[in-house]
Amino acid sequence: MAKPVVKKKYTLTERVYLIEIIKGLGLTFKHFVFNVKASFRPGPHTVPTCWQYPEDRREIAPIFRGAHMLMLDDQGRIKCVGCGMCAKACPAQCITVKRGKVAEGEESKYVGKTYPEEFVVDLTRCIFCGFCEEACPKGAIVLGPEYELAQYTREECQLTKEGLLANYYKAKEEGKLKPPKKPVPVAASAEPVAKKAAAAKKAAPKKVEAQGAEAKGDAKEAKAKEAEAKKAEKEQKSEG
Amino acid sequence: MNWVIAIIKVVFIWTWCLLWATVMTWAERRGSAMIQDRLGPNRAGPFGLFQPIADGIKLFTKEEFRPKTARKILFNLGPILFAIPAFSAYAVIPFGDKIVIGGKEILLQVADVNIGFLYVLAIGALAVYGIVVGGWGSNNKYSILGGLRSTAQLISYEVPWGLALLAAVFVYGTFDLRQIALEQTGTFLGFLPNWGVFKQPLGFLIFTVAAYAEANRVPFDLPEAESEIVAGYHTEYGGMRLGLYLFGEYVNLYTLSALCVTLYFGAWNLPYIDMSKFLGPISYGIASFVVFWLKVMVFLLSFIWVRWTVPRFRYDQVMRLGWKTLIPLALFNLLITALFIQLTV
Amino acid sequence: MEVRRPTIEDWDNPGDLVTINIGPSHPAMHGTLRVIAQTDGETIVSAEPEIGYLHRGVEKLGEHLTYHQFIPITDRLNYCSAIANNVSYEMAVEKLMGIKVPEKAQVIRMIMMELARIADHIVCIGILGVDLGAFTPFFYLFIQREEIYEIFEWYNGARLTNTFGRIGGVEADLPEDFEERWRKLLPNLKKAIDETDKLLTHNRIWMDRTIGVTAFSPEDALSWGFTGPCLRACGVKRDLRKDEPYCFYDQVDFEIPVGKHGDVFDRYIVRMIEMEESIKIIDQAIKIYKEFPPDAPLMAKVPKIIKPPVGEVYSAIEAPNGELGFWIKSDGSDKPYRIKIRPPCYMVYQAFPELVQGEMIADLIACLSSLNIIAGELDR
């Protein structure tokens, strides 16, 4: 087998190993001095790039996708109605929801007329894609800020309703609840959007159009979501 | 009384070497961390200084694992063969001038032999057996590759190393390391310290490069190139057997640095200042020891510094550098030195 | 000039050769690759890659998931640049359905993809350095990669497996502090690239280790189906961003770096320059992004349950590693009938025996790192 032979002419500074190596040594020495100085700063987070983990934690994004939590509304009622949309949307099939009817006298605990009798998220299967959050018509399941998920047994990785609520309380206490998600503006129609080159010029007139579209789109989306939730409820009923 | 003093000196230098080997492991990790924008081990003790102790405990208490297919005798012998020459090479290198206690003059050197130079060369060459025997005894292809690479590398680089040292011997006219150290006082050409490095700049360069190769350090760390042959000759080792290899390596570094300081950087002599003139006999001994040790530390740290800056050579490039560049250079250096001495003397 | 390298036929008794089994668990094997190498001393006479250790049946899985549910699965292909995979898949489905994605969403996709490209190249170059014994640039670069992940995290809440975008658009607008973060990151990133350049490029040890190592001719490279930086290193000027522009790549100004010999050094340099070009693209893309009103549409009008018409399409983008294509066949239901992924490093890696034949063991490692083989993408 024949192979091309590559020969490159080295410049003199390259040919003599030492010059470039000394340049490199100078560079690493600069870092060394900087970091030694930095490491004598007070506080746990000294070298700017090193986080002293248990004491010193990185600020995580408010929309971080960690362990799930089951949301409550302002009056402390469980938002979930047990429709099972999340379980359907989940690519990893890690959510199990069993719907039950709210018993008399317990109406103050739940938002809807139905409630999740059983709600299990299997964290060993979950891939934290956040599709359940998007699918939920009530905004009841949300991926929270919790990221320390190591457990000793598999059973502990099954996040039950209590665990989900505990996650919620913890996040609420720490003030890490997600800010409400901005609705995504949807294009008014399926028509192709204007040509790219004209994008900048058309920006202004488009604005008005888009605003209208957004409002419409939102209303429609919300309606569609509700309708689907109802449908799912029906289906579950028929199954039950 | 002489043998008591000798034993004290031996024990002292052993513990000293071991101590600095352990401190070196700490310095290596912290230093590399600082170079790489990290923090390194900082949990055990102040600045993580107790980390080597924790590592030592870990190595001692680990299971002494031996692969079933390994050759038992050779496998056990390897680390020992590696560690013993590493520790014994230091015997002839002075670590200070002399200390006078109760009218008795004690040389700060374990053994003052007049061929100390040759002793270091000979013992240093023995270390390769430990690597080869360990690599062969492990019965692992990566180990044997590491062992072979190491043999080739050590033998190749001993030639320019020896030639560079030979040129130094020409300059000093003696094999006795203490004598060499004593000669490096005063000034050279009137303004430079009378150190070997100024008389033998090329020799020093060759010596340093070859020393990196002898110590298996980056950029010559082929015998244990992690990404290529896993861990080279000590792939199969664990526990204290591995510990012996690692310790041996650091002790080797210490010896090489001490040798370099002795030959090229005036041993315990400070430039332009003669400490013996204004220090008492005991304090002079201690001061000479401290100066020597500080110089050695600078070299040790430079080993770390270089390691975390440059990439690794390839096997054939190491050989090419050794045989085609360093040996001709060393011969040239030898020739120039000889000519110079012939003309001036 | 060419030299003849020994092949296995030259040995009367191939048993004389030493078989070295590199991987699947070896410090230099990225993920779970395995190479069975026949060596004569240190020289490799033949090498046979063995793949499939990370085979998770992604294509089979795709036939059982809905179109939307497959997006997170594509994250796990080339996990170093998950966003490029997501976008490639989404574009294929959009093409199948004939959806036109709103322009603002396209710009956001472009910005994110270029960030992912930088992150991917950082991994490749960093690991290449580590495998050749230079540890330090790896850390300088990886810190900046963390910062890029930070941007991703503040965009949609995930760092590595982003699940970026939805079919028909993107799921969110760029956060308000995006540009601020980018401006903060930019000087550090440039400095890190510069420092890596200083530490490696002109260092003779590095040059000796990389120049001429596993050189490849452009004809061979095309025949083997090379794409991306590996092909460009061979001297073929091909980049889907220029040749088959998608998103806004025809509106931004950038260069395509081209190598000469296709050796490790050229691959390294091509990747280094591409990072700088990506920075340029992002800067221009941010300018385009700013021209859109804040409430411009981000999603096309897409039905809730995606049921593309019967048909089959192939759509490819220039992922950091090369042409990443999805061939999707639809039978009109809500699940794809067949998804075929064309991973770039799959095509590159099959030429591996020819690349390393006659080189040394150390070169095998260098070659492997410079090709940027990602096992998740390779085995699917």
Added chain:
Amino acid sequence: MGLKEDVQNTLGELALDFLECQGDLSVTVPKDKIVEVLTKLRDNLGFNFLSDVFGVDNSVFYEKLAKAKAKKKKGEEDKEEEPQGPPPPRFEVVYLLLSLETNKRLAVKIQVPEDDLVVDSVTCLWKAADWPERETFDMFGIRFKGHHNLKRLLMWDEFPAHPLRKDYPLEGQGEERILEYND
């Protein structure tokens, strides 16, 4: 455009069927002539780059289409009966070609019946077909005549089935050894 006409002109009778979907053109050619067709396309039309080779199992596809049609027909019921021909071959092998000069893509398809799973290898034209053909063999059991090293690629050698066939369950058939752990 005119790619379709070009292909038609180049291949003549060899082009059995064209399918156009969202601008992607694919052409079906006879199975035995695949090397000839690809050589012609490469030399005459400049399709000099082989993107990918892979198989498709169509066994369920036609069933599904028929079902969908039947559903529609219930409502309409006035269309004429489709002529019932022999069932189309089960497998398809798709070659994705690309022209580096014109940046046009073309999919060439061959139909492979289940009782004759042998196709000529195109590794003689492009080396790139090496692993994709092996993978097709691995996943569908289609053999490639003339391939120098046709063995399983992603699955292990003893694997008994071809997992991307539609009759293979997603969960597998228990080929993996079940490991039992003792706590």
